[in-house]
Amino acid sequence: MELLVKNGLVVTMDGERRVLRNASIAVDGGRIVEIGREVKGKADVVIDAGRKIVLPGLINAHTHLPMTLFRGVADDVPLDRWLREEIWPVEAKLEGRHIYAGALLGCLEMIRSGTTCFNDMYFFMDEVARAVEESGIRGVLSHAMLDLGDGEKARRFLREGEELMRRHRQDGRVRIFLGPHAPYTCSEELLIKTKELSDKYKTGVHIHVAETKAEVEDSVKAHGKSPFEYLDSIGFLGPRVVAAHSVWASDQEVEIMAERGVKVAHNPVCNMKIASGVARVPDYLERGITVALGTDGPASNNSLELFDDMKICALVHKLRSMDASAVPAEKVLEFATINGAKALGMEAEIGSLEAGKRADIILLDIDRPNLVPLTNPVSHVVYAARGCDVSTVIVDGRVVMEDRQLRTLDQGQVLAFAREEARDLFTKAGREDRLFDL
């Protein structure tokens, strides 16, 4: 076999949520071929997982990766001002090289904090694909489409989205989804055509829905319906739709989401930071809706480390429901692993450690002050662990980080490149004062 991860405390996240002591994982052809205590045979590469918690790689269900370059430019301001004054004027100056640099930086940050797959929506997505290919991570990429009612633009975006899909195989580490930005930035025509393309290519749709209360109010004004009702009325919703945020949904909309099989990409940190609210996650769970976990873009988080988001997710729902048993650690770890895979339609391939799945595996070092004593591996992962406790990361059977040493990227180069391109971008936007030089 190619690779053997030997003798770990394996949190499988399989159907029975088994936790296996002293278990090994055999990998061949990029896939897990066997998992258990008595794995036999010789391996080309052996990773010692003694004193490690072994987990499926984390899945970030919603982000805008190249926005690493905007990290920290405008914090503690409301969404509207954030977008209009700080983000959009700089985004207008974006070029492919900026995107590539920002995406490489994001891939680096995610690998170092145990994320092996992410669901992204932005522009210049071939550049993001390039960063995914080079870094060894797995990415589901959508070209953001927003026509603001302009039919010409709608057709151009759809063409670009379809072309992006055709340029990339749909079975490797890069996958392409369609990315209509949101019901309030996309025309009905664009949304309907997106749905048709999605059916034609059997590909997922990544969209922002019901992020803020204002969005719901505007939707009611414009369509006489709240966002999920509106989307359902035009036949848009279905099991391939990943609805980022889904903060403001009425009881009736929760029913619609459940019936249509809509997946939720929940972003608690961003929703708190921009003061959007808290999604009704316990209600979604009760209705059997799949909830996955995202960071959102690093400009509104400001990190891509899912360990932060897992802890905060568990905490905020306890607060919202005033119930300490709400959304327990086990659930949150599902959000960040197997549910992320389900949201992306990839649950047969990733999201848990089981024979037959692609080998996306992370190892967490337990010899850390914050993880001693080892009482409950799952709650330790959610409440006490952090990205830098991840020692080794395997994606698609390939070791991309081992004992904190990156195998695919040169950290110094990636950081220098990102700084350089951030400077170029902010200078072009007349905002070089936003950067602190050392």
Added chain:
Amino acid sequence: MELLVKNGLVVTMDGERRVLRNASIAVDGGRIVEIGREVKGKADVVIDAGRKIVLPGLINAHTHLPMTLFRGVADDVPLDRWLREEIWPVEAKLEGRHIYAGALLGCLEMIRSGTTCFNDMYFFMDEVARAVEESGIRGVLSHAMLDLGDGEKARRFLREGEELMRRHRQDGRVRIFLGPHAPYTCSEELLIKTKELSDKYKTGVHIHVAETKAEVEDSVKAHGKSPFEYLDSIGFLGPRVVAAHSVWASDQEVEIMAERGVKVAHNPVCNMKIASGVARVPDYLERGITVALGTDGPASNNSLELFDDMKICALVHKLRSMDASAVPAEKVLEFATINGAKALGMEAEIGSLEAGKRADIILLDIDRPNLVPLTNPVSHVVYAARGCDVSTVIVDGRVVMEDRQLRTLDQGQVLAFAREEARDLFTKAGREDRLFDL
């Protein structure tokens, strides 16, 4: 001079909140003697702070350090069950050696995540003092007093508290506070005598107040007054009182707290985890009440890393007030530094980087994926940095960690000792099944 921290990006947290580029800090006799661009003279030890953010050491305003041993034993359960079924039966078996091991582990975790001072309440505090002395950290320690109305017990606790105070000098890295547990576990006599001792010795008082809604309801039933009203009615409140939690305070109580100069130790993570609620921090700030930041014990957090708590603090108040500009990063960093010092009555000595203060200094490495590009050092510290970005920690002028290498503790030994003592404790309590052995 003894020590020179050279050429850093210094976030002083001084009165003007100055951020100095390429600044150096000269240390002699454990104190900062000069800070600025043109520091002259030779130093015995030089720490290169180029490409580092230099901050005052973080101050954890409320914890129960030895509870590291309980980390993860009971998550996602309500407070009452947590205490009665999981914590108290094991605490009943605590011995000095367990405390010492748990405290050493806590000191290790705090040093590695940039905390240089903590405010602690627990039992066997001489053992905690020993861990503080050995690890090089700074600790303010209170012997927890709870008599539950038993006059004999009250006198014993007061005697023990006073003796503890007399056994330790009040001007070193170890300081002693008085620790009446809470208004609902202490008799009026114990509270009044504590106040008298506090006046006599000019020492601080560390107490839990108004943590849960149930506590307020019980207080109204027992005294016809809510907790702060009750404490004020017996003359207990004053500027030396650090009130941990202070989640449930009426408008009138906010006025009382402001008038008496009560300090708040805010613990947002624990308050969320146990579903207690969110303290009225914006109201406290508006009334000029000093708010400091704590983790609470590691059994209800489950970490001692203040970077987590800073981020979550900023987020939860934005959510609670539905205002993205509420409790901005600058405020949160105040909570974790200069306000922590004020809460402990030590603002003349620690909490900011200024000539004349003790040299409690941390260095944060900016060459990390999560801190690139460097847009806003303060918001980066709060929203994007984490404990493992701290490279070097100086307490009282002494380097206790340099480039992630500990100078005072042997990490392997501390972890092994903590595991051993956790096993001993849980075995004595008949709960060895709570520990996962590898």
